[in-house]
Amino acid sequence: MKIGIDLGGTNLVAALCKENGEIVSKLSVPTKVGDPEGVKADMKMLAKKVCDNRGISYKHVTSIGLGVPGSFIKETCTFEFATNLQMRNVCFAEAFKPEFDVPVYIDNDGNCAALGEALRGAGTGARNVVMVTLGTGVGGGLVIDGKLYTGSNNIAGEIGHMVIVAGGDQCNCGRRGCMERYCSATAMIRMANEAMDGSADESSLRAVREQSGKITAKDVCDARDAGDALAERVFDKYCDYLACGLANLINILQPDCIVLGGGVSGYGEKLAAPVREKVGAEQFKVGDKMTPVHIATLGNDAGLIGAAMLKR
């Protein structure tokens, strides 16, 4: 058995998982923000409880994995810093002793979600998976040969900061034209606002914007579902950019599949189907075998399962 722990800004969640990642017991407590010793104690308490709940002896746990937001040092299992946790340089390597005398692994929560989806979610059975998270920003994670790939300095997988429009829209990272500026939920909203401001075309989104003072990516998708032509145009452009970024990743890495997560992926097959088609037309392939593009399936459990599946 393995234990996965997801250290979030709001909740601290722990799960006992089978070797294949299946969750058998799960518990959570509010995160004691700014109290590293309290967080450590809660982690151990949760680790013990998820075992106790199922009558599993602590001795049967072979590893513990932590998914954390922000920066960390893998080698020493040390969490370095994240704005929303108000903690610095907390070492978790010994936090579970003496009850659990096992290796403790640490990685980025986004990477853990990628690993979870790759091994037990939309990518199950795949060896190489690229996960792309379409939220406020664009994140990602690479699974290579069944393991998380984090590069030579543990920060690989910054897929959102691949430039696809040289000299394009200014990104927070300092570059211009990053995938994040064209493929995030934020980007879809910006494109919709630009489309409304740049034309006099009728659109139900105008009323939404007037009423709530803003629109969301879901508003754009809803308007498209209702047959709104402007929303359709914006969505199609968004899919073009997304397909461009995904075809880049495929041409470089040729994974077994791409998994789309994050808020925008909630649009499901209505997102995946057009993107799949556009990617297929742009990617390098053997014969006519296109790289599958899947929607993530594990939701919030992905990070927890991925944390449990961490290994050296």
Next chain:
Amino acid sequence: MKIGIDLGGTNLVAALCKENGEIVSKLSVPTKVGDPEGVKADMKMLAKKVCDNRGISYKHVTSIGLGVPGSFIKETCTFEFATNLQMRNVCFAEAFKPEFDVPVYIDNDGNCAALGEALRGAGTGARNVVMVTLGTGVGGGLVIDGKLYTGSNNIAGEIGHMVIVAGGDQCNCGRRGCMERYCSATAMIRMANEAMDGSADESSLRAVREQSGKITAKDVCDARDAGDALAERVFDKYCDYLACGLANLINILQPDCIVLGGGVSGYGEKLAAPVREKVGAEQFKVGDKMTPVHIATLGNDAGLIGAAMLKR
């Protein structure tokens, strides 16, 4: 000892290498284009001779690796097709028996060059290396965890076909704005021609073009060395695009280093230094540790050494 063989359109070259890739004996014959049985016989003959030359028993050879142009099937060690070899579906798995009863590996010649540079050339000591070849086109190869990474379908590493200018210049691959269209020798030439055609600026390149009917990437570099302002402008723009592509690869893969090969890399440090600076300003890094950008060091031996170092 290992044997590496480079099957080129002109020459068939074989080398006996130490475990660390050092070449101890090397021989070549003209490639018998269109004669698969002749090529097979020559390969075996060369494999025996590189051993004989050094008095090495065939029994001390532990593997044979083939670098081939065009497509191939790794699993069966079969060369599929390349225009300039006029051969189809040649299986090399048994070609060296009974003298050499060892595993025979096959991979793309560009990938072999990447592996050679990673393990014994500019990337020596590195675990993760991205090689980018700047020639007529832009090629590449990925070494991950000390091994060639070719993805789930053996065709990963098409770095040149990462779009960096969405909607940009039309590429032969069907996409628009590929790195190849902005970072190859061909691209540098096109940009120089466009700069000359689009302005009345004086440039020594105009005379070169008039005399020879064309210019080369080396002409652009030579003119820059001589202080030509137009050439300087073109070169600077070329480096911007190259840095954009390399920073993308770094943000995604965070290798230990990038190695630049191919014709344009012959410009050496005069290319690497400005590119390094531009990449450093764009890439994600830990602290201020920039990813090194090196010029390839092995020349034509890279593919031969990489072929010898192939493994499962």
